[in-house]
Amino acid sequence: MFFHKQELQYNATPAGPDVFFARKMQEILGGQYGEITVAMQYGFQAWNTKLPGKYRDLLYGIGAEEFGHVEMIAIMIAQLLEKAPASDVEAAVKGDPTMAAIIGGEDVQHAIVAGAGARAVDSNGNPWQGSYITASGNLLADFTANANAEMQGRVQAARLYHMTDDKGVRDLLSFLIARDHMHQNQWIAAARELREEGYEDLPVPSNFPLSDEVGDVAYTSMNFSDGKQAGEGSWAKGPTPDGKGEFSYSEGPTTTAAMPPVGNHGDPRLYGTTP
Amino acid sequence: MFFHKQELQYNATPAGPDVFFARKMQEILGGQYGEITVAMQYGFQAWNTKLPGKYRDLLYGIGAEEFGHVEMIAIMIAQLLEKAPASDVEAAVKGDPTMAAIIGGEDVQHAIVAGAGARAVDSNGNPWQGSYITASGNLLADFTANANAEMQGRVQAARLYHMTDDKGVRDLLSFLIARDHMHQNQWIAAARELREEGYEDLPVPSNFPLSDEVGDVAYTSMNFSDGKQAGEGSWAKGPTPDGKGEFSYSEGPTTTAAMPPVGNHGDPRLYGTTP
Amino acid sequence: MFFHKQELQYNATPAGPDVFFARKMQEILGGQYGEITVAMQYGFQAWNTKLPGKYRDLLYGIGAEEFGHVEMIAIMIAQLLEKAPASDVEAAVKGDPTMAAIIGGEDVQHAIVAGAGARAVDSNGNPWQGSYITASGNLLADFTANANAEMQGRVQAARLYHMTDDKGVRDLLSFLIARDHMHQNQWIAAARELREEGYEDLPVPSNFPLSDEVGDVAYTSMNFSDGKQAGEGSWAKGPTPDGKGEFSYSEGPTTTAAMPPVGNHGDPRLYGTTP
Amino acid sequence: MFFHKQELQYNATPAGPDVFFARKMQEILGGQYGEITVAMQYGFQAWNTKLPGKYRDLLYGIGAEEFGHVEMIAIMIAQLLEKAPASDVEAAVKGDPTMAAIIGGEDVQHAIVAGAGARAVDSNGNPWQGSYITASGNLLADFTANANAEMQGRVQAARLYHMTDDKGVRDLLSFLIARDHMHQNQWIAAARELREEGYEDLPVPSNFPLSDEVGDVAYTSMNFSDGKQAGEGSWAKGPTPDGKGEFSYSEGPTTTAAMPPVGNHGDPRLYGTTP
Amino acid sequence: MFFHKQELQYNATPAGPDVFFARKMQEILGGQYGEITVAMQYGFQAWNTKLPGKYRDLLYGIGAEEFGHVEMIAIMIAQLLEKAPASDVEAAVKGDPTMAAIIGGEDVQHAIVAGAGARAVDSNGNPWQGSYITASGNLLADFTANANAEMQGRVQAARLYHMTDDKGVRDLLSFLIARDHMHQNQWIAAARELREEGYEDLPVPSNFPLSDEVGDVAYTSMNFSDGKQAGEGSWAKGPTPDGKGEFSYSEGPTTTAAMPPVGNHGDPRLYGTTP
Amino acid sequence: MFFHKQELQYNATPAGPDVFFARKMQEILGGQYGEITVAMQYGFQAWNTKLPGKYRDLLYGIGAEEFGHVEMIAIMIAQLLEKAPASDVEAAVKGDPTMAAIIGGEDVQHAIVAGAGARAVDSNGNPWQGSYITASGNLLADFTANANAEMQGRVQAARLYHMTDDKGVRDLLSFLIARDHMHQNQWIAAARELREEGYEDLPVPSNFPLSDEVGDVAYTSMNFSDGKQAGEGSWAKGPTPDGKGEFSYSEGPTTTAAMPPVGNHGDPRLYGTTP
Ligand SMILES: [Ca+2]
Ligand SMILES: [Ca+2]
Ligand SMILES: [Ca+2]
Ligand SMILES: [Ca+2]
Ligand SMILES: [Ca+2]
Ligand SMILES: [Ca+2]
Structure with a gap:
């Protein structure tokens, strides 16, 4: 079960609105390596594992934290969008080219679809999808996937850090980057411990003869x-x-094999081209 | 540039047809961690890297091999589908429940769409998609992604190994599993070498202060x-x-922050609900 | 059967071109709650229903109208794109920043893919998809889905109304907003009538004991x-x-249950991690 | 913030394994109207709303419950898959057609990809996607969407109830169906209250003149x-x-308009066909 | 505008139910080359064309017919699903393996999601998507796409013809195959006429110098x-x-060029790996 | 097997960076008719064909060339993105509206996700997908699909040609346009030859009685x-x-049929609405 508390793990208040950065920030919310991905990934790994105990506890513990990160970023984006212009674009463009330029880079669905709200999409507006997550039941493979996810996520957050000078946004990014740092260390340590305790080894899966x-x-x-x-x-x-x-x-290759012959002429009821 | 040779890296001829296993084998062709994914992933990493030399040569070298793996599996699937039944299903079911059962598990698009051919989809018929691949430009992150991909891929191939007793299919799987084994070792070695040579370090990215x-x-x-x-x-x-x-x-958390106040009442032209 | 007439239900001619608004307008053509969605949704509900008579007639009657709305918006978008710039962008940007800003917000596939034509996508370029529609066979549930679709659609059209001051575009939006208004009333009335006539009731489905x-x-x-x-x-x-x-x-919850034990150790042929 | 507790809201233990039903049950986990959808939908509505107070509290309160439903169903599916056959299919089919038939209807990715685990997909293996959710910022529209989601979800769960006679599965479905019942009532009551308190009215949005x-x-x-x-x-x-x-x-229509003339001949640089 | 008539262009009544074939038939309804594709494709080509007259009239005329084909197939599928088993699967399997086998091949969403109705998906349950259609504004390219669509569609319908012996289903397929035959001839004739009248020529686009x-x-x-x-x-x-x-x-190639040097070391704020 | 050579088929070096055009160029890399599509399409047609000999050799020969085109465009895009701004956007916008405008039109994932690299997506950021390709086993249908693909591709490349005045980019486009020209001719010739040699004829498939x-x-x-x-x-x-x-x-139609009666009342366990 999950329980919600109306507090955040860290400050998530921007200095001002920025519809352009709101779009960019969607990447670490609903992108391939966004917070929805890691929250769901650790969740499914925990629900599916056949190995109770400390590894599962770890998955549950970090997974629930990540759902809170989803919330922090969504709330940050919603605030960045407050005061987003819904006015006549042509007039805005004519009167204020700088404004117009920013409009050019916004996620227009933020206004049209969500009424100045965050969305479950990446920075190009692609909806988040279940195929982003990895949960194979083999924990050494999956912890490696987790380490990669935290690396990719931290790279993206670090890039975003330089695309804004909003103090509030940077403050939140500094927090998330630190947690990605921690989680990299944790998954690498957990993977190492799995090997040391003999649960799994290289090459994965190690029990294939x-x-x-x-x-x-x-x-x-x-x-x-x-x-x-x-x-x-x-x-x-x-x-x-x-x-x-x-x-x-x-x-080059050390082995080679002939291309297999095309063995029959095909079933005529498939209407393919045959000799 | 890529050049094609009408030979295979290894034998890819099944002992007999098996439409049911043909469907399952699609997973390692067009699935999240199938051969199309690794071929494209290593290709994009090579094309995008800012670091010429041995790391890029490695990416090009393995990437081209993986395109050949795509081909081997596609040709294997096409052979497994030869003699696939295109006949009246109801009659088949009535006369031969075993046959009917297998039909139940086939990928029906193998016959209807591809005329007994392989497709760029996974074992549930989901089309392969560009969002499966990872190429961030940060090679330590990306080599970790590559190691994970080879782990997940080897786990899947090992599972498939037990879902058939066709000698020819198992022979090809034995080859692919061995190459996945090798590639796991290679990406882990390459990641270690990147750190030893000072190109990158933990936490990734290591040059974020x-x-x-x-x-x-x-x-x-x-x-x-x-x-x-x-x-x-x-x-x-x-x-x-x-x-x-x-x-x-x-x-639990060591930090906490109040939920930010909803700061304004929303632009009326967005027609949201406001106080 | 459907018959087409080369007339429109209402005026659909803009005062002038506007590639930026053309992109935004894609939302109510090919978005989650665009006209393609309602046209297809009412169509599938009609084709699938087990209840002939006035409810099915209503579905057919509004469904066919919505296909005409698809057409009106597509034709409007195609006109907004006439004279869309296909020229050297860099020159345009240097000479005319206002122009450049608008270019920044266009759907570039309007030019590259469709040659200044409308597309079956939303305002972020996501292709329309069959998973947007709802047709469960339970008409009270489905009419509630329809009421929601007309609400979301009218909210989006109202938002778009303020993002342009083109008289022709606003005229068409005023028409579409009025029809969404009507359709909200109709689906709410139809849902109420279903309950009054005893076909269905709350909670849906009402015949589950x-x-x-x-x-x-x-x-x-x-x-x-x-x-x-x-x-x-x-x-x-x-x-x-x-x-x-x-x-x-x-x-909080009024019931609780222990997490089920992980009951066996997993099939070794699945190569998962087990105790 | 979300906190996780290693208990469930209700019993989620099947009487025995059933890979076929495991696949069907994916629909209410990762389908268009599955638990991931409602959990995320209520979450985004809460994070985005401009209206603090009881409505937002309601969204947070039910949203967190739904994340627990995601967990219950995932754990149920993982148990249904324990002992799933990973053996030679051909042999199984020959020896046991009943077994083979069930194999025919399983989600083969449950074994190949997840190692007998639940996945973030629907009953046809389509990954869950962010475009399933609705969060417009207009609460009357959104609560109508929520009522619809609980209706569709309850219809699906009721259908599933008759596709199994496993006592444990039915027990969980009885619980989920009761909660869908409750949530239908709640969203309808909340929508009514919004209107009574003057926040919104029909037609939605009511403040468009x-x-x-x-x-x-x-x-x-x-x-x-x-x-x-x-x-x-x-x-x-x-x-x-x-x-x-x-x-x-x-x-038929009460208004009609001529099809607009094709006004210019197209930019030659678009290479379209023109008069 | 579109007007609907509650008649069909041809008989669409099966001799009996067949949930297995219902799934297969989804391919020509909601697949890559199904009727939704051609209906939408001809529609968008008509709405977007800059060339009024006989070619546009042809597009409108066939496009409207195809929407009627969508309807015929949807209604056929809904009838094939009537009497679809919603009963306890395990019991069915135990008592009647033949029945069970067919269940194995059904589209389970037909029952769970649509209540024995057709869906906007292909035979593997992938939702139809807007990216299936082609409408470039260049009519010679687009008519070639149309000819291909009718060829692929006729191949699929011919394959389906042999997968059933239901007289009613075959009767409808015989009609659809004849119309595909006609439409192939029409698009080829129209493409030839475009060239003869000088609107376009090979290579497409012919006015690129x-x-x-x-x-x-x-x-x-x-x-x-x-x-x-x-x-x-x-x-x-x-x-x-x-x-x-x-x-x-x-x-092999007649030209060759050196791989471009990696020209700079990358922006450090992108955190990629550089020399 | 595929072998890679670290040379390109033609020059692929831009005169300077252009993040805006880099985004547009993604269309012919990862779009519906981009180079990934034709490379994969010809590959799957070759792997699946039942007809060995010159037609298959042609498919292999062009297919391998197209993988090289994928590489050329990816490398071009990566160079266009070098020096892409990762700096504070707000400052840039304030100081340099022209710069800001271009930022508005970039693919923001080029920087955030790929670190100034190409991606397997189209110009709107939609990931490439396996459903773009066609490989039916009927070569006359498939060669028509190939001719269409080369037409659509050449139209798009010609449009792009006018959206830049970068000499290097135009040089590469001039090469690709010439190859599309050649490939149009080749597929048309091959389709004609298939008919002349009696392998297939109109209407496709010609052996359906x-x-x-x-x-x-x-x-x-x-x-x-x-x-x-x-x-x-x-x-x-x-x-x-x-x-x-x-x-x-x-x-209008020459045939008509009554809408079939809704024949039964539906299975009550499906909870649909019935008379
Ligand atoms: Ca995180
Ligand atoms: Ca491989
Ligand atoms: Ca409408
Ligand atoms: Ca629930
Ligand atoms: Ca047709
Ligand atoms: Ca090419």
Whole structure:
């Protein structure tokens, strides 16, 4: 169960309205790596996991925090949109080109659809979608996905930080960036702990028998391009991060197979083109 | 530029047709973590990067391999669909319930739309979409995304391995699983090398000044749920993976802010509800 | 069957071109609550209903009108785009910042994709989609959906009215707003009549036995937030609109259940993380 | 802020596994009118509203409850999927057609993608999307949308009730159906109260001047189809629900306008076809 | 304007219910090349064209017919779903595997969402979307798109014809296939007439100056694969269909350019990885 | 298999940055008719075809070229975005309205999400999707789809040509326009050759027995609108392009059928509205 408290985790009040930045801020609300994504992602991982205990508690604990981040950003956006111009655009443009320019970059659905409110969309107006989230049931894979999500999210928030000089907006971003920082550390630590406790290992999934792999190609770096430096990295020689092999390097593939013959002429009731 | 060769990297011939498994196999072709995703993801990362040299060569080299994986799976699916029944379903069902059951699980668009061909969709028929890919320009974030993609992809291929006993299909899966294994190792090695060479570090992005964070909350594990074990992991005490702090733990938030007042009454031309 | 007549229901000629407003107007053409939505929604409700007679006639009658509204708005948008600039943008921007600002807010696909034509998209360029419509077969639910659609649509058209001072555009909006007004009244009247004639009642669906509900919670207003005024409305005390009970009020839930145990360890062939 | 408690509002334990019903149940989790929709919808309405007080408290209070419903259904689905078959399908089909049939109707991504977990999708595997929600800032319109959502949701849950005889599943559905019942009553009561308190009225939005409508058509029922009974309902004669007029009836439109001439020949740089 | 008549263009009554075929039939209703697509496509082409007269009249005339096809198929699907089982699935499966198998292949949203009604989706349940349609304003391009749409549509309908032996369904398909036949002929004739009357020509668009092309490559067939027979077709030698050149053939590209240098180090405020 | 070479087929270096044009150029990268579409479309047609030999070789050969076009445009866009402003927008707007205007028209995700990189989206930010491609297995239908794709693509590139005066961008467009020119010719030639060699003919599919059509309506032009000139084209009289009949013309439909009765009252467990 979730309980709501009419307080925020941090200040979320802008110095003034800015419809243009309101649009940009939608990215970290309803974008691929926005707060809705991480809230839902940690939620589904928690609800689906077969492993009760500290890992699940961690998922529940951070997941609920992220729903609060969704709220903070939505409320910030709604305030940035207060006083958004709904007036005759042509007049505004003629009288005030600066104003007009900002209008050009707004999310017009903020006014038309939401009446100066936040929306469940990204900064280009694409609706948030369930396919953004990852919850495979394999926690090492999923914690890696979580670490990535917090990295991408922090990169985006850092970029946004430089696209405004509104003190209030920057204050909130400074808070969110710090929490993304923390969450990166947490997911990386949790992934490491999963391996140390023997729940999972590299390569993921670790309990698929390596003997069922085509083993010849499991440690060979193959270069399908002609960039000569692809063989110079630590991914082409030396021990592998999974601790189970040595990297080797090959220009191009080490195996090849003939294109299979087209074996029959097709069912005529499918009306395809056949010999 | 890309050049095509009418050979495959590995055998991709099934022992027999199986329309039901053809549908399932679409997941690793056109799903969130299918081969189209990784091929496009590594391509866009390569085209966009500001860092020439070995990292870009690596992206180009693996990216081109993945386009070949797209081809192998598409050709495998097309063969699994040869001899797919296009006949009167009702008759088939009446005469052969086993047959009918399999029909129930097929992707009906394989026959109706593609004439027994593979499609750019996942195992539920959702079209592949550009929002599956990640290419932020920050290579540490992106290589983490790549490692995750290879983990999720290998988990899915391993699951599929147990959903068929067709020797030919399993042979191809064994190959793809081995390459996913390799690519996990490579992206993890490349991410480590980026840090060792000083291009990037934790937290990502590492050149955002930590002094611009709300520092008090950057190392505190806050538990917004009531699971007691959330504080027992290595993510709640001890040094942090970024090497820059010590984890602490708090039940619930350490900061709080009042919900901002609704500051004005709204523009009447927006026709919202106001006091 | 549908028959087309090369006339419009009302004037749809703008005073002049306005590529910026053309984009905004896409919202009521191809948006969530645009004319394509209501035309399709009433059509599918009519085609699917099991109840012949006056209600179905009403659906057919308004549905066909709405297809004509689609046409009026599309033709209006196409005219607003005539003379849309396809010229060198940089030159335009340098010479005429006002012009440039408006360009900033256009739907660039109007020019690139449609050659100065309307498109089946909303004001952010999201394609219209079949998931916008509602047709459940339960007419009281569906007429409520219809009333809502006409309310949302009229709110949006009223907002657009203030974003232009083009006499021709405003004239068409005045017409569409009047028809939305009428259609609100009609769907509310039709919903009321359904109840009066005994076809359906509150709660929808009314023929699900109330004895199969967990009855204790069917009339209790539970507040999962800490807003004290949630208990002060007519939704927390007094008779309920369905005429079958009395509202009561509770801070928080009145029932609770333990989180179910994670019952088994998972199938190893799914490669999830298990104890 | 949201706080999570590791308890459920009601029992959510099935009597046994049922992968087929798990798929169906996705509809009320991640479908157009599933619990994610109402949770997010009430959330965005609360975050965006310009009207503090009891209405906003109501939105917050029910919104938080709905996030708990999301959790209950996700956990129920995860349990229905435990023991889901990941084995060789062909063998299963040959040995056990009944089993095979059920496989035919499962969501194959439950196994391949989520490892026997719930997903943020509907019963056909379409990802949930932000365009399902409605939050216009006009509370009478939005509460009507909410009433509709609870009606559609209750209709779907009632249908699902008859598609299973699992005691545990039915018990949860009985609870959810009761809460949908309650929420229908609440939104209808709240909509009525808004009107009684003068915040809003019919037609929505009520503060758009009726004098700016093309008044002739605001009370006329026009029938664009040839169904004779369209004029027999209370929507074609008598007083209108808004209390401001009398319905009249017309076969076909009462106004007509010539199709506007195609006014210019198009910009040649758009490469369209012109006279 | 559109007017509706409560008659159909042809018989649309099945011999009996068939929920499985109802799902398949959704493809030609709401799929990429279903009737909604062609109805909307011809509509938008008509509304947007700058060329009044016979071509626009043709678009309006066929467009309105296609809306009637949408209706016929929707009504057919609704009838195929009457008597659709809403009963306990598990019991059905146990008692009647044949029944169960068919259930496996149904569109479960037909029952849960639409109450045994048609939906605006394809045979995999993907909602119809505005991005399926083509309306560029260039009529030779668009009529080619129309010819393709009628070809793809007729192929799909022909495939469906063999997936049922219901006399009523086949009768309707025979009608639709004949109309697709006619419309193929019409769009091909109209495209030819456009060229003969000088409105447009190959290559499309014909008024882009050929002198602004990189002329060296406008008539060279380049083979980026190693299939030797690519040079044996009429596309590699002899006069070109546009009547303006002669095909030549080259193994691989005839031009090459160095990969551009990565020119600067990136704006540090974007937090990308730079040298 | 695909092999990558770190060269381009043609120059792809702009004279200078232009974030506004970068957005527009996304249309021919990730739009409905962008390079990703044709690359994937020809790929899937090749992988799925049942007809080995010159036609398949052609598909492979052009398909691989198109992946190189994807790369050229992505690299061009990335260069157009170098030096894209990430600075304080408000300051920029105040100091430099021209700058601000251009900002208004940029794709804000270019900066926020991709760090000045290209994305797999169209010019409105809609992600590319698998439903853009066509691969039916019927090569005459598919080559017609290909011809259309190259026409639409060339129209869009020609429009873009006039929206910039950057010499480098225009140079690349001149190359791409020439290749689209070539590919139009090739697909038209290939379609003609398929017919000449007897693989397929009009109407598509040609092996569906014409005797199974409702023959009366296969050659009749029916006008469902009131445009008088619809009967004046070569599509209404004279021989048909398929060489198998004569066009005739009819005002309105030549057949009619009664709307089917609503045959039963619906299953009560579906909770629809019934008599
Ligand atoms: Ca966060
Ligand atoms: Ca791969
Ligand atoms: Ca309307
Ligand atoms: Ca609920
Ligand atoms: Ca048709
Ligand atoms: Ca190309």
